[in-house]
Amino acid sequence: xxxxxxxxxxxxxxxxxxxxxxxxxxxxxxxxxxxxxxxxxxxxxxxxxxxxxxxxxxxxxxxx
Amino acid sequence: xxxxxxxxxxxxxxxxxxxxxxxxxxxxxxxxxxxxxxxxxxxxxxxxxxxxxxxxxxxxxxxxxxxxxxxxxxxxxxxxxxxxxxxxxxxxxxxxxxxxxxxxxxxxxxxxxxxxxxxxxxxxxxxxxxxxxxxxxxxxxxxxxxxxxxxxxxxxxxxxxxxxxxxxxxxxxxxxxxxxxxxxxxxxxxxxxxxxxxxxxxxxxxxxxxxxxxxxxxxxxxxxxxxxxxxxxxxxxxxxxxxxxxxxxxxxxxxxxxxxxxxxxxxxxxxxxxxxxxxxxxx
Numbered sequence: 001x002x003x004x005x006x007x008x009x010x011x012x013x014x015x016x017x018x019x020x021x022x023x024x025x026x027x028x029x030x031x032x033x034x035x036x037x038x039x040x041x042x043x044x045x046x047x048x049x050x051x052x053x054x055x056x057x058x059x060x061x062x063x064x
Numbered sequence: 065x066x067x068x069x070x071x072x073x074x075x076x077x078x079x080x081x082x083x084x085x086x087x088x089x090x091x092x093x094x095x096x097x098x099x100x101x102x103x104x105x106x107x108x109x110x111x112x113x114x115x116x117x118x119x120x121x122x123x124x125x126x127x128x129x130x131x132x133x134x135x136x137x138x139x140x141x142x143x144x145x146x147x148x149x150x151x152x153x154x155x156x157x158x159x160x161x162x163x164x165x166x167x168x169x170x171x172x173x174x175x176x177x178x179x180x181x182x183x184x185x186x187x188x189x190x191x192x193x194x195x196x197x198x199x200x201x202x203x204x205x206x207x208x209x210x211x212x213x214x215x216x217x218x219x220x221x222x223x224x225x226x227x228x229x230x231x232x233x234x235x236x237x238x239x240x241x242x243x244x245x246x247x248x249x250x251x252x253x254x255x256x257x258x259x260x261x262x263x264x265x266x267x268x269x270x271x272x273x274x275x276x277x278x279x280x281x282x283x284x285x286x287x288x289x290x291x292x293x294x295x296x297x298x299x300x301x302x303x304x305x306x307x308x309x310x311x312x313x314x315x316x317x318x319x320x321x322x323x324x325x326x327x328x329x330x331x332x333x334x335x336x337x338x339x340x341x342x343x344x345x346x347x
Contacts, residue, residue: 020275023114026109028103052315
């Protein structure tokens with residue numbers, strides 16, 4: 001019923017293009033130490049923009 | 065600019081919600097934050113009621129994170145989808161009557177310059193295409209004629225999305241909407257050209273497809289409005305709900321519109337050019 005975005009940390013290269021195109025505020029955070037992103041699932045509305053826009057295909061939707 | 069306006073009374077520190085505490089501790093108040101720093105600080109927008117994949121929410125988030133001086137900025141909004149987001153914005157904002165946003169902003173700006181003559185206060189108008197180009201067109205254009213030092217930002221989703229999809233003046237000719245089943249009969253209003261000839265010192269036409277450029281243009285518009293004169297930013301924000309496009313394709317729709325009616329176009333007046341050269345701030 002509900003879908004949330006999930007990041008594959010192996011594939012993520014920290015380009016931040018998902019953060020720049022996500023309409024939800026504070027939904028994707030950037031961790032400067034590991035240079036990877038983190039997704040806050042409670043703030044995700046599953047619009048799939050980050051899934052489509054990620055150049056490494058690191059984000060996918062997951063059924064909850 | 066000071067951090068004092070957001071600071072909490074120490075006794076209430078534990079009672080405040082987490083979101084507010086994050087805003088005080090990790091907000092963009094100090095330090096020059098830009099769009100590229102997104103994700104490392106608490107944004108000024110909190111969970112908003114706008115639809116999934118809403119490009120208006122995206123541009124609102126980008127604009128709020130590229131404000132040059134968020135603690136001393138006042139946003140004037142108007143009725144429409146954009147006003148749904150203003151309840152969640154963490155800086156001073158005013159909701160005006162439909163179409164009155166530039167008149168209200170004029171009053172706010174004049175009183176602020178009387179009350180705080182030595183401080184830099186920015187007044188930014190953010191409204192949809194209905195409020196800017198249809199219902200509030202006279203207020204918008206007359207604020208440009210008078211040379212008020214405010215920034216006008218239009219979220220152009222090309223129809224009245226909040227009330228179910230009526231055609232607006234900014235809808236392109238031939239577009240079929242929910243409540244315009246025969247298609248629109250007359251062409252889109254060219255408010256960008258009107259802004260150029262009505263006294264705006266900086267006008268820019270862009271989409272949500274390039275958010276870094278959007279942030280840079282908004283910052284430039286606000287800095288020019290502070291010292292030179294009125295500025296105008298027109299952003300194409302496709303509406304996935306009313307245009308019946310899947311939310312993930314809304315950025316692609318914005319990108320495609322750059323090839324025809326929304327090609328990137330930037331106008332800088334002579335006065336603004338010489339101001340930018342004198343200050344050395346060319347970007």
